[in-house]
Amino acid sequence: MGITLPEQTTPVPGSTSSGPGRALVAVYGVFALAATARAGFQIATKLDEAPLAYLLSGLSAVVYVVATLALAKGTPTARRVAWAAVVVELVGVLAVGALSLLDAGDFPDETVWSGFGAGYGFVPLVLPFLGVAWLWHTRPRPASAD
Numbered sequence: 001m002g003i004t005l006p007e008q009t010t011p012v013p014g015s016t017s018s019g020p021g022r023a024l025v026a027v028y029g030v031f032a033l034a035a036t037a038r039a040g041f042q043i044a045t046k047l048d049e050a051p052l053a054y055l056l057s058g059l060s061a062v063v064y065v066v067a068t069l070a071l072a073k074g075t076p077t078a079r080r081v082a083w084a085a086v087v088v089e090l091v092g093v094l095a096v097g098a099l100s101l102l103d104a105g106d107f108p109d110e111t112v113w114s115g116f117g118a119g120y121g122f123v124p125l126v127l128p129f130l131g132v133a134w135l136w137h138t139r140p141r142p143a144s145a146d
Contacts, residue, residue, distance in 0.1 A: 021071065024134050027127065028068040034120075035061035035112045042109070050109040056096055057111040060124075063089045064112075067131065076140075083135055090128035093117060097125065 039057035047054050063085050070082035097116030100107040110119050117124030 021074075021134055021138065024130060025068060025072045027123070028064055028071060028131070031112070031120075031124070031127065032061065032064035032068045035064050038112065046109075050107065053107045053109050053111050053114070056092075056113065060089075060092060060112045063092065071131070071134075079135065079139075082131070086128050086131035086135065089124075090132065093124050093128060 035057065039054065039061040042050075042054040042057055067082055067085035067089060070078040070085055072078075093113040093116060096107075096111060096113035100111070100114040107114055112120060112124050116122060117126075
């Protein structure tokens with residue numbers, strides 16, 4: 001009959017939520033809030049005007065929320081989820097960015113990813129590259145045998 005201690009929640013050094021990772025998580029959090037508010041308003045009030053654009057706004061909101069939570073948690077499972085979210089984000093911003101410029105008719109209103117995130121100072125274009133770089137930088141490495 002031993003006492004079990006709760007799982008440690010303090011990030012380990014090199015985790016996704018320590019050091020510069022905290023700033024990355026904060027930026028993701030801001031985009032999660034902004035995209036969720038924008039998508040929620042667009043979908044609730046004018047979905048029939050630009051359904052593709054507004055549903056893509058909703059998708060971007062979900063991706064930002066998932067990436068924020070996974071990067072903040074930093075566990076091995078959360079890292080896998082973060083990788084998936086950041087890759088979906090990267091593909092999304094590149095695809096939607098290109099399509100919104102090539103076929104503007106399908107995007108009568110902007111999404112977070114339209115024009116590669118031009119409405120947000122291109123941060124949506126840069127953010128997944130930073131996410132990939134940070135996940136790569138903080139990846140677990142085998143201990144060296146000295």
